[in-house]
Amino acid sequence: MESNNSLRVTEHIAELVFSRMSNETNLIPREVDLSRQFGVSRSTIRAALQTLTAKGIIERVSGSGTRIRPMTCWNILDHEVIGWVSKYGTAADLLEQQLLDFRMAIEPLVASIAAQHASIQDLSAIEHALTGMANTAQVAGTWQGKGHQEYDILFHQSIYRATNNVVWSQLVAILAPSISALIEKSHLGATELQLSVSRHREVLEAIRLRQPDKAYAAAVRVLELTKSDLKRTDSPMKNAPSGPSHS
Amino acid sequence: MESNNSLRVTEHIAELVFSRMSNETNLIPREVDLSRQFGVSRSTIRAALQTLTAKGIIERVSGSGTRIRPMTCWNILDHEVIGWVSKYGTAADLLEQQLLDFRMAIEPLVASIAAQHASIQDLSAIEHALTGMANTAQVAGTWQGKGHQEYDILFHQSIYRATNNVVWSQLVAILAPSISALIEKSHLGATELQLSVSRHREVLEAIRLRQPDKAYAAAVRVLELTKSDLKRTDSPMKNAPSGPSHS
DNA sequence: TTGCTCTATATGTCCGACATAGTTATTATT
DNA sequence: AATAATAACTATGTCGGACATATAGAGCAA
Numbered sequence: 100m101e102s103n104n105s106l107r108v109t110e111h112i113a114e115l116v117f118s119r120m121s122n123e124t125n126l127i128p129r130e131v132d133l134s135r136q137f138g139v140s141r142s143t144i145r146a147a148l149q150t151l152t153a154k155g156i157i158e159r160v161s162g163s164g165t166r167i168r169p170m171t172c173w174n175i176l177d178h179e180v181i182g183w184v185s186k187y188g189t190a191a192d193l194l195e196q197q198l199l200d201f202r203m204a205i206e207p208l209v210a211s212i213a214a215q216h217a218s219i220q221d222l223s224a225i226e227h228a229l230t231g232m233a234n235t236a237q238v239a240g241t242w243q244g245k246g247h248q249e250y251d252i253l254f255h256q257s258i259y260r261a262t263n264n265v266v267w268s269q270l271v272a273i274l275a276p277s278i279s280a281l282i283e284k285s286h287l288g289a290t291e292l293q294l295s296v297s298r299h300r301e302v303l304e305a306i307r308l309r310q311p312d313k314a315y316a317a318a319v320r321v322l323e324l325t326k327s328d329l330k331r332t333d334s335p336m337k338n339a340p341s342g343p344s345h346s
Numbered sequence: 347m348e349s350n351n352s353l354r355v356t357e358h359i360a361e362l363v364f365s366r367m368s369n370e371t372n373l374i375p376r377e378v379d380l381s382r383q384f385g386v387s388r389s390t391i392r393a394a395l396q397t398l399t400a401k402g403i404i405e406r407v408s409g410s411g412t413r414i415r416p417m418t419c420w421n422i423l424d425h426e427v428i429g430w431v432s433k434y435g436t437a438a439d440l441l442e443q444q445l446l447d448f449r450m451a452i453e454p455l456v457a458s459i460a461a462q463h464a465s466i467q468d469l470s471a472i473e474h475a476l477t478g479m480a481n482t483a484q485v486a487g488t489w490q491g492k493g494h495q496e497y498d499i500l501f502h503q504s505i506y507r508a509t510n511n512v513v514w515s516q517l518v519a520i521l522a523p524s525i526s527a528l529i530e531k532s533h534l535g536a537t538e539l540q541l542s543v544s545r546h547r548e549v550l551e552a553i554r555l556r557q558p559d560k561a562y563a564a565a566v567r568v569l570e571l572t573k574s575d576l577k578r579t580d581s582p583m584k585n586a587p588s589g590p591s592h593s
Numbered sequence: 594t595t596g597c598t599c600t601a602t603a604t605g606t607c608c609g610a611c612a613t614a615g616t617t618a619t620t621a622t623t
Numbered sequence: 624a625a626t627a628a629t630a631a632c633t634a635t636g637t638c639g640g641a642c643a644t645a646t647a648g649a650g651c652a653a
Contacts, residue, residue: 141638200511265441265444351606410634411634
């Protein structure tokens with residue numbers, strides 16, 4: 100018996116649950132069957148199912164069985180759940196799009212709030228990230244490009260945290276993978292990187308000067324750069340409809 | 347042995363964890379001790395601890411013990427966790443304030459997004475809530491006042507859901523208790539209720555006409571009503587500093 | 594049809610045992 | 624005496640089997 104079988108089994112059952120087609124039944128096998136299927140004891144199975152229950156994925160009724168809850172009940176605002184959806188989920192693209200929409204909608208607002216509440220430590224954290232971005236901008240394309248991405252993510256994280264509000268701070272933990280994925284998609288050239296850095300710097304300066312409106316506008320400009328770059332990178336005809344209701 | 351001891355034990359351990367003073371150790375008793383303390387078997391204790399682990403509250407290392415994770419790791423965006431913090435947490439007021447700040451910041455934005463994405467069904471859901479508010483507005487103060495509150499909450503929930511975005515939809519599930527608490531605080535008179543209803547109606551109409559900016563402005567006016575009412579209801583000197591960093 | 598009991602099923606709980614991973618104490622070596 | 628290898632200890636992780644309990648369905652009776 101290896102160590103932490105429970106985690107491995109949880110992952111397997113999560114795959115089993117999230118990758119199911121919608122036309123299948125929403126009942127999952129009994130504990131005993133799962134126990135045999137994965138070659139572990141019932142206790143281990145129960146530990147995994149307990150985790151999924153805590154995250155709102157499944158629902159267990161004594162005597163009846165274990166069923167998958169409707170997706171609206173899932174605790175999407177849990178980074179593990181988000182990870183499972185994007186790895187195994189059949190509607191992973193939809194989720195990714197909605198996360199992106201969400202981020203585009205809030206990021207300017209977050210910047211303006213950060214401008215109101217950022218502490219000195221928050222400012223230096225943002226500055227540290229920006230410095231890292233600048234230092235790695237000149238050598239883009241080499242292996243250090245990855246370093247640039249990490250500093251980019253760190254920059255955005257620092258701004259969310261600078262709101263000094265738990266909700267925003269927690270949200271960035273959820274959004275981080277989405278931010279990371281978006282940055283990876285858009286590989287910029289050296290000159291574009293310089294522009295990106297300078298636009299990011301405008302956000303920092305507005306926050307430092309405690310000018311919410313300016314921070315808001317600067318964040319909008321950062322996003323515009325991202326959007327235009329996305330449009331350029333994506334296949335020409337793949338402009339996502341994005342509107343679920345244009346009736 | 348009663349049914350669902352696990353839930354009860356989870357609640358007890360949650361109280362034990364959340365109500366601890368910060369100067370105490372961050373280690374919690376061994377499974378065997380908890381088992382004796384609550385008069386249940388080790389399995390039941392483990393089920394409870396597994397739930398708390400899944401929500402990021404505690405961390406367990408084989409051979410070492412179970413420790414409480416730093417608060418920044420807690421999955422605050424989980425309605426159960428939020429409930430525990432507000433029930434047992436020593437910093438419940440702080441959380442409530444931050445939830446309120448968050449809601450004040452996003453609600454106009456949510457209204458504008460709803461104006462872009464609301465479906466016909468969403469509109470009728472909002473309208474249904476508003477009708478309920480109007481019907482129960484005249485008899486405020488009686489037992490139907492509670493009915494009015496419920497329709498008020500339903501109104502806000504419907505707007506979040508009308509964004510057709512999972513993140514906003516999940517967030518309203520987290521915010522609902524906060525919204526409810528705020529509404530309970532501010533018991534309005536009959537004429538003020540009429541004003542409240544009419545301002546809410548403006549939001550609906552803007553969404554129906556698909557005018558994001560108007561919806562945004564209308565939502566701001568709804569919040570202004572709430573704010574002014576809060577200021578009137580609260581004890582005069584209790585204007586929360588709210589700024590964590592005015593150095 | 595309605596309502597009851599009885600039965601089958603699957604989860605919830607209990608117990609006892611051992612495995613495994615950290616931590617601490619002990620011993621041996623230089 | 625300082626340090627490294629080893630042993631003992633602690634607490635969680637896993638196992639197996641047993642029984643309790645809640646739910647659903649079948650069968651039966653009024």
